Amino acid sequence: MLQDKFKLSKMNIILIILNVLLVILVIFASVQLITSLKDTSHLIPELETTAGKSSTREADATITTSSETTTTSTKKQGNETSPYYNIDLGSILNEELVTKHNLTQEEKSSLGAMYFKVLEGIYEGSDDDLINVTYLLTKAKDGEKDKLTKNNRDYGIVYNGKELFNKIFTSTSKDLITYYKYDETPALILNRDNNEYYKLGSLTGKKPYVVTSNQLEGIDNYNYKYKVIYYDADYKEQGYKTPEYKSSTVTIKYNDLDKRWKIDVFTFPNLKR
Amino acid sequence: MNEEVKRRYVDPVNRNLDIILIIVAIVLSAAFLIMYYQYNQNELGKIKFKKEEFKDITWVSELNDIKFNVTDDTLSFSIDSTIIVKDGIYTLNAQTGEITIEDYEDKIFIRAVSSNSLTIWYNKAEYHLEKEKKY
Structure with a gap:
């Protein structure tokens, strides 16, 4: 009988021991990996904030706000809902794409393009698809909450602005969105009286743009960069001179808490922080 | 069979078992390396502030x-x-x-x-x- 004759050789024993050790290592590694993937302690905590005001200055701010609120209440005749333009979040954000964690390169590119278009709508305003402040400012009357004049510049309210910005910006970048300036003027402001966002009426001249190239820089499953190069479509001397190319980079980050991809950092050529 | 030949002779069953064990060891090593790499990448991805x-x-x-x-x-x-x-x-x-x-x-x-x-x-x-x- 084969079983009677068979005897493990030295090499067999060594290889069996090696395999046992490897099995132990694989089990250990798989436990470590699963623990690491499940661990959420590394997430950046959501912290309560008063948006850049120190506690000692809050008292001053409260006094100012209360007096201005009284003034506003007497003038409050504007519509509570948008009379002119409401952002349709459902049509501009592809929820399926935004909430899918494991994106393919193509999907990352689509998401980057979508967010770039939203940012372009907010900050460069080449068209009024996203926020039609031009129309709003021509129709809004003084005293209505839709229009706000600050430092001799007209701003129009961004309806659904808070909802939109909460959905697309990480908490850190949301605090910075009002820091971007165009010609030394903030492109977007947050009116502390009614806690609404307002967009500068005239930004970069309402030119449509043409994207010439885009590039992805993947960092990991939680971050990637979408770099885009584009130029104004109505470039006057197109064909005779090289159009003025601009480039923008949007860093998109997966937020574990909201289970969404959000804009973390972005740059626009005409804006400075 | 002289002594030298006997010493060098490897039973075919042992040889086959060796081959199987080597293949299993290679597969286990590859699995371990992949898991270690994934773990390492995941841990590195958690570092946000240097x-x-x-x-x-x-x-x-x-x-x-x-x-x-x-x-x-x-x-x-x-x-x-x-x-x-x-x-x-x-x-x-x-x-x-x-x-x-x-x-x-x-x-x-x-x-x-x-x-x-x-x-x-x-x-x-x-x-x-x-x-x-x-x-």
Whole structure:
């Protein structure tokens, strides 16, 4: 009988021991990996904030706000809902794409393009698809909450602005969105009286743009960069001179808490922080 | 069969078992290496704040009159000319941005770092700081 004759050789024993050790290592590694993937302690905590005001200055701010609120209440005749333009979040954000964690390169590119278009709508305003402040400012009357004049510049309210910005910006970048300036003027402001966002009426001249190239820089499953190069479509001397190319980079980050991809950092050529 | 031939003879069953065990060992090694690599990448992805990115720079905010400076081991922080911490020994949680300072109860959090700006959270307020300009 084969079983009677068979005897493990030295090499067999060594290889069996090696395999046992490897099995132990694989089990250990798989436990470590699963623990690491499940661990959420590394997430950046959501912290309560008063948006850049120190506690000692809050008292001053409260006094100012209360007096201005009284003034506003007497003038409050504007519509509570948008009379002119409401952002349709459902049509501009592809929820399926935004909430899918494991994106393919193509999907990352689509998401980057979508967010770039939203940012372009907010900050460069080449068209009024996203926020039609031009129309709003021509129709809004003084005293209505839709229009706000600050430092001799007209701003129009961004309806659904808070909802939109909460959905697309990480908490850190949301605090910075009002820091971007165009010609030394903030492109977007947050009116502390009614806690609404307002967009500068005239930004970069309402030119449509043409994207010439885009590039992805993947960092990991939680971050990637979408770099885009584009130029104004109505470039006057197109064909005779090289159009003025601009480039923008949007860093998109997966937020574990909201289970969404959000804009973390972005740059626009005409804006400075 | 002389002694030398006997010594070198390997039973075919043992040889087949060796081959099977070697193949299993290779598969297990590959599985281990892949898992180790994934684990390593996942752990690296959790590190969001590196001290090297903001240490030895004085970060300021003219708006709130803030100064914030860290070295390898110590941290100094002042608001409105009031010194909150001076040369306090600190530890940074590279994943959450939480800064714990020795003998100091309040927490400071690093929220965002870029080449020109630093956002910190302290006492329910977020401050956006820039590099101090040297004239």
